[in-house]
Amino acid sequence: MTQRLKRYLVVIPPFAWLLLFFLIPFFVVFQVSLADLRLQRPPFTSIFEWDGWWPTNFTGDLENYWFLLEDSLYINSYLNSLKTAFFSSLVCLAVGYPIAYVIARASPNWRNTLLLLVILPFWTSSLLRIYALIGMYSTNGFINTTLMKIGIISEPLQMMNTDFAVYSAIVITYLPLMILPLYATLQKLDEDLLEASSDLGASPFKSFWQVTLPLSAPGIIAGCLLVFIPAVGEYVIPALMGGPGQLMIGKTLWTEYFNNRDWPLASSVAMIMLAVLVIPMMWLRNAQSVRD
Amino acid sequence: MSDPVGGKDRDAYLSIKQISKHFAEVKAVDDVSLDIRQGEFFCLLGGSGSGKSTLLRMIAGLEIATSGHIEIEGQDITAVPPWSRPVNMMFQSYALFPHMNVEKNIAYGLKQDGWPKDAMAERVNELLELVQLTGYGGRKPHQLSGGQRQRVALARALARKPKVLLLDEPLSALDKKLREETQRQLLAIQQEIGTTFIMVTHDQEEAMSIATRIGVMDHGKLVQVDTPREMYERPANRFIAGFIGQVNVFEGKVEGAGKAQKIIGVDTGGELKAAEHSELQDGSTVWIAVRPERVLLKTKSRGRAAKAANKSSGTLSDIMYLGGVTHLTVTLDGGKLVRTMISEHWDEDEAKLNIGDAVEISFEQRAAVLLDS
Numbered sequence: 001m002t003q004r005l006k007r008y009l010v011v012i013p014p015f016a017w018l019l020l021f022f023l024i025p026f027f028v029v030f031q032v033s034l035a036d037l038r039l040q041r042p043p044f045t046s047i048f049e050w051d052g053w054w055p056t057n058f059t060g061d062l063e064n065y066w067f068l069l070e071d072s073l074y075i076n077s078y079l080n081s082l083k084t085a086f087f088s089s090l091v092c093l094a095v096g097y098p099i100a101y102v103i104a105r106a107s108p109n110w111r112n113t114l115l116l117l118v119i120l121p122f123w124t125s126s127l128l129r130i131y132a133l134i135g136m137y138s139t140n141g142f143i144n145t146t147l148m149k150i151g152i153i154s155e156p157l158q159m160m161n162t163d164f165a166v167y168s169a170i171v172i173t174y175l176p177l178m179i180l181p182l183y184a185t186l187q188k189l190d191e192d193l194l195e196a197s198s199d200l201g202a203s204p205f206k207s208f209w210q211v212t213l214p215l216s217a218p219g220i221i222a223g224c225l226l227v228f229i230p231a232v233g234e235y236v237i238p239a240l241m242g243g244p245g246q247l248m249i250g251k252t253l254w255t256e257y258f259n260n261r262d263w264p265l266a267s268s269v270a271m272i273m274l275a276v277l278v279i280p281m282m283w284l285r286n287a288q289s290v291r292d
Numbered sequence: 293m294s295d296p297v298g299g300k301d302r303d304a305y306l307s308i309k310q311i312s313k314h315f316a317e318v319k320a321v322d323d324v325s326l327d328i329r330q331g332e333f334f335c336l337l338g339g340s341g342s343g344k345s346t347l348l349r350m351i352a353g354l355e356i357a358t359s360g361h362i363e364i365e366g367q368d369i370t371a372v373p374p375w376s377r378p379v380n381m382m383f384q385s386y387a388l389f390p391h392m393n394v395e396k397n398i399a400y401g402l403k404q405d406g407w408p409k410d411a412m413a414e415r416v417n418e419l420l421e422l423v424q425l426t427g428y429g430g431r432k433p434h435q436l437s438g439g440q441r442q443r444v445a446l447a448r449a450l451a452r453k454p455k456v457l458l459l460d461e462p463l464s465a466l467d468k469k470l471r472e473e474t475q476r477q478l479l480a481i482q483q484e485i486g487t488t489f490i491m492v493t494h495d496q497e498e499a500m501s502i503a504t505r506i507g508v509m510d511h512g513k514l515v516q517v518d519t520p521r522e523m524y525e526r527p528a529n530r531f532i533a534g535f536i537g538q539v540n541v542f543e544g545k546v547e548g549a550g551k552a553q554k555i556i557g558v559d560t561g562g563e564l565k566a567a568e569h570s571e572l573q574d575g576s577t578v579w580i581a582v583r584p585e586r587v588l589l590k591t592k593s594r595g596r597a598a599k600a601a602n603k604s605s606g607t608l609s610d611i612m613y614l615g616g617v618t619h620l621t622v623t624l625d626g627g628k629l630v631r632t633m634i635s636e637h638w639d640e641d642e643a644k645l646n647i648g649d650a651v652e653i654s655f656e657q658r659a660a661v662l663l664d665s
Contacts, residue, residue: 195354196387198374201404201452210400214391 033267034060044263064268074252074269078276081249084238085231088170089224092178095171096223100182101212104189111187118179126173130240133169134160137241161243169237174230178223185219186212221284229277249273304363305330305488306351306456311360312512313346320346322512323360328456333482333489335499337535338509344492347509348458351490352381364455375404380454384461386445388433394420394444395429401452419447422481439470446478450487459491463498475502496536500524508532524583529665533581540587540630541663542580546572555580555662559628560604566662579663586659587632589620590652591645603654606630608647620645622653 035044047060068074103114121129136142137159144156159165189212197207235250242248249269256266304327313321321343328334336344349355351362353374361370369377380401388397395416402412420426423443433441442462449457462478463471479502482489493499499506500520507517508531516528520536527533530541544555544564553571555564555578564580572578609629610621622630630653645651 190385190387192383192385192387193389195374196381196383196389197400199352199354199381200401200448201375202400203373203375206404211389 029267029270031060032263033064033271034062035264036063037262037264042263043261064265065272067265068268068272073247074249077247077249077252078272080247081232081234082276084166084170084248085228085234088167088174088231089178089227091167091171092175092227093220093224096175096178096182097220100179100186100219103179103183104186115183118176118183122176127236129173130169130236133165133172134241137165160241161246163243163246165241166238166246169241170231170234173237174227177226177230181222181226182216182219185216189215221288225281225284229281232277233273303329305332305365306490307361307363307366308347308351309361309363311347311350311362312358313343313350313355314358319512321350321357324509324512324514326507326514326517328488328490330488331486333479333491333502333504335503335506336490336492336509337494337496337499337506339494341511342509343512344494344509345460348381348460348490348492351456352379352458353377354381378455379458380449380452381458381460382445382449382462384464386433386441386465388441388444388448390433392432393429394425394431394433394436397433397444398448398451400448405452415451419451422450422484423447438465439474442466442474443477446481450481450485454487456488456490459489461492461494463493464495471498478502500536506536508535526661527581527663529663530579530581533661533663538584538631540582540584542582542628544578544580546574546576546578549574557604559624559626561626562603563601564660565601565657566660567658569662572664576664581661581663582655582659584619584631584633586655587630588654588656589622589632589634590654591649602657602660603652604630605650605652608645608649608651611645611647622651624653 031047032044035047037043038045045059047058048055049057099118103111103118106114134141138144139156139158139160141159143159144153147153148156193211193215194207197211198204202210233250234248235254238246238248238251239254242251253266253269253273256262256269260266306328308324308326308328311321311324312319324343324347336347338344346355350357353369353372357370361368363369364378389400392400398416398419399407399412402415407415416429417426420429423446425440425443425447428436428440428444433444436444442465446462449459459478463474466474475498478489491499491503500523503520505517505519506523508515508523510531516523516532518526523532523536527536527539533539533541542560542564543558545558547554547556549571553574555566555572556562557564557580566580569578604624606622606624608620609623610619612619612621618634620632620634622632624630632653
């Protein structure tokens, strides 16, 4: 009996936390997404009335969701966010893999120093890092003035408010999230396997494709998810560095909440974003557990 | 040129010439020369850190020699990268690819060599049959037992028909019973396919039971290369004598020269006579090695002190009955311990031996080996 009680005591706090800060807010947002806009405080209608403890008179509908489908603005925002997140993840993978590989193969003394260098940027605020990048990219910023001084260019390059600015900022911000899981799997890779591969006639290049890469798949998947998921909902980078035509769902969400004050519509945008992220992840997890 | 230990061999198939490997300050392998004949089952025997694995890895190309050469069939392969060498290695950890099934693991080397699909499948089946794993082709390594994994590793290493198969402690991960069974299988497979095997082991019994020849390594040096019988009967020095089986070593001082030369036992006091030896320097120290089973034990005959050569008296200090054999320890009057054993039927007198009995040990001259180091 006391054993069981102790077990509950351990399990309850995290569950309570999830309930309070995740599940309840989730249902609040979901409920708002089914409501209608009104010009009062709060700016949405109630979708049911309380009859004592029981909700009655349900008036919610999926109108907001239908609206999202009708206006191409939202679909384009979603697609653009997914595209940006997808290519940022690919670039992160391409840049992060060699870095993780070198760290994993480095001597133990070097390894910790290199890992520290990867994590170090996380110790400064991401907003600060983005403003630093803006300082580099802007018309009279560091890169332009340097290039002009050397004489490579005569006119400043337009880097701010371009795709380049958004992509490079996302890659720079999220790169450590790619490197760390890749490092973890590559570091566990048994050196004997590479020696066996080489002994059995595979050149180092072939060994990499046939042994190292397939065995680091878990790290690749984890790293890509860690970059892709926050990148889809990224708001700060496209807002500060992207062009006005660059629709990303995080930015659209902000506009709906704070500029248009259309909370019900904004809530439905958030719900769809969650679904877009969670459903493929659940599918991926499922596929992985079936394979094992 | 030729090393006194490795020896030159006209039929040398694999020839190691004055090879060394230094890791920073440490000489892991120190000027080793060794010739191995085709079809041999050669064992490299030594303790940990003796350099035996490093030598094996240099043959595989996984370690680059600091100096020296390796030749196979007269061709220098010292500078050839591991993936182009006509040798294959079976790893101590087996190093099976965890993301591939048994079939793909075995076919890995064939795939690198660009074998056609049909021939590859046929060869894989042949190998599965050889290691008695037919029907296991679709399993992943983690679904196999230790012994099965060991056989997959063997099949994979044999797939490309290497000129020399290198085995790095292939049996060390198996329990004792399975190990003995696997030793027999390994030997049977080697005899069936006739490939030259070089096996590294730290287990002298294992080496004795399967090797055609043994090379004993110590501190990076190859100390002696011989057949198991020669190694046991005529060890080159005290290290080998103690390493291969059990041994009693009696220290002796050389006295006199020429015909009158004698070796006087330091512990026994009496004269020691060895099977053969050339003339020794007067006053030098030598050692006489005698295997426990060659030491004869008698209850002490009353009144007569042991004065004859290779004879000494003492008390029986330990009896260890092991079933088929009984190990006995005798403490000589000078305090030295001598081990002996009785393996066949006990006769009546011996059956009455008790700890503390006064006994007399002796050994025949031809059972004694003279060692000068």
